[in-house]
Amino acid sequence: MVLTLHDIRYTYPGSPAPALDLVSATFAEGWCGIVGDNGCGKSTLARIACGLLAPDSGSTFPRLSAAYCPQDASTPPEMLEDFACDFSREAQRLRESLGIEDDMPWRFGALSYGEQKKLQVACALWQNPTVLALDEPTNHVDAPCRDALADALEGFRGIGLLISHDRALLNRLADRCLMHEAGSWTMRPGGYDRAHGEQERERVEASACKEAAKREAARLASEADARAHLAARTASRLSARHLDRHDRDGRVRRQLAVYSGKDGQAGVLASRMDARAARASEKAAAIRIAKRYDGSLWMDARPHPRATLLFMDEHDIACGQGSLQLPKLTLGHTDHVGVSGPNGGGKSTLVRHVLEQLPADVPTLVIPQEVERDEAGRVLARLHDADEMRRGRLLSFVTQLNSSAERILAGRDVSPGEMRKLMLAEGVLDGPSLIVMDEPTNHLDLHSAEALERALAAYPGALIVVSHDEAFLDACTSIRWTVEEGRVNAR
Known part of the structure; x- marks a missing residue:
């Protein structure tokens, strides 16, 4: 069973640019990590996959039962009361594995964010959907709970979409990652470490290619400039305007150059070199590399005068x-x-x-x-x-x-x-x-x-x-x- 998203485009009302622009991806059974910078559209993609948002264009098929666990831990799950009233073997197993006490669903608003997150995930798993999307499921949770969540999620047998910055969880659960960088989405095999390693190798190679393309463009531009100067000197030299009107030999030589085409050859070569330089510049510009800020962020602050x-x-x-x-x-x-x-x-x-x-x-x-x-x-x-x-x-x-x-x-x-x-x-x-x-x-x-x-x-x-x-x-x-x-x- 697979879920396919084809040419998905979605723009939030009032936004100047689409959150997703012609995104296509195929999700098979098992866990797929969805990785990218804040604001790149990960949550939007997951909500569209679960049928909670309708794309402006594109399609999602087939229609499958789905559950979505949001980032916001304080949002009560829709099926919270149903889960609280269910004492089946599966519901009891989930409560036990995640350390959820019987009264916790009834006092959801008074729980810590970590405890609320556990209930969100438990309710999502309890529904046993075909598609399960979890948006940062280990936010707020401590180490024992993180391990318990990973154990519970390993048992899910449907199509899992895992949005997370938790490298350990991605490495443990995901067998492929849909990664966003430089404006595009790419499906890569493996957990986070493997997928990120491949992404970084491609990034380094792309950076080297871009630098080489920029150097080649600069070389061609310099050569084109030299050819242009040569063409200008040639044109000036072939001109008869400054010859003495009695210099018949000079006029014959210039007429011969015109007849043989030598007067235009330098100009043609200069034009061709200009075209090559332009193509090289376009090639360098087409190589896109995601920008990263790896320096230290300066905070303009001073300690309080009192020690x-x-x-x-x-x-x-x-x-x-x-x-x-x-x-x-x-x-x-x-x-x-x-x-x-x-x-x-x-x-x-x-x-x-x-x-x-x-x-x-x-x-x-x-x-x-x-x-x-x-x-x-x-x-x-x-x-x-x-x-x-x-x-x-x-x-x-x-x-x-x-x-x-x-x-x-x-x-x-x-x-x-x-x-x-x-x-x-x-x-x-x-x-x-x-x-x-x-x-x-x-x-x-x-x-x-x-x-x-x-x-x-x-x-x-x-x-x-x-x-x-x-x-x-x-x-x-x-x-x-x-x-x-x-x-x-x-x-």
Whole structure:
């Protein structure tokens, strides 16, 4: 069984350019990773494949039963109550494998984002669709849950579409990847590492070909210029205008050159060389290579003048149905703190408490796990209302995090990853002394996550990052607060 998308084109209302433009792909049984930068159309493609969006043109066939699990963890699944009331063997197996308690569906809104994500995926699997599209299924979840999700997804026997920045998950599940780069989509065999390796080899080869084509175009252009000068000198030399009217021999030689065609040969050669140079330039321009920003993103900020931003003695705080024990905690003006722990352990509770205890004179930028629709609208409105200089700086910032300024300015179909980049840019321009980010790599493509990692590591002020991505925390923080079993451990 296969699902085929043929020449799909889709443009969001009000957008200046299509999100998808003549995209074709065939999906067979098994998992296919869908990989690309934020805003390239991955989610749009998956929603069209599941029949949730109708393309402007093109076709999807055949029509198959489908389920789509969105990026937004806080969106309750449509079949949530049905799943909660089902105590069949399959429903029970899913609850057990994913660590879902019987009452969790009934208190969905009070759950952590990681727990909500587990329920989303469980409901999607429970429907047993022919086509299952999962949009960033490991966002918000801790390491044990990530492993449990991978185990559950391995058992799916339909057509699976996996949009993810989780390299380990892609390598474990996907046997092929549909990859977006330089404006086109290409299906490649293997998981992420194999597919990305092939993509990078082609990128290097294309870059070498482009440089060679540019050198050849420059050489031909130089030669064409030399031929043109030669043709001009030849034409001048063959002209009889400056000859003495009594110089019969000179006139005969020029007439002979005209008769033999020598007077036009240099001009013809120059014209041909111009044409070759133009073709070489066109060839160089036709070789497209995706732009990447691999430098360090400069954040124009300075540490707070006070060396210690916060000191808290040992105490307990309310957390869910119980409490969370806090040791002595200190936050210095240049400290980079990573907060880790299992889902539902109290990480967000700890961060909220820290923010409540901060002195009022500490400028703080807080980027939440999920951005509400109303807040996203306000952020976009401020972008459009900003003066030209500020708007340019904002868009330069997000461009350096590998997003399209043109797409963000369009503002109608900004992805969650792009919105978080814009919120970070907006906040950083205001010069915060402390940045707090909750799961900053959620919704970000791999290149953007790497760019953000470098930027936060170089940030000169104080930083608190909540994340399940241990490699990310190791790269940009040096202090760790671990929340587990009702207490916080600092090291």
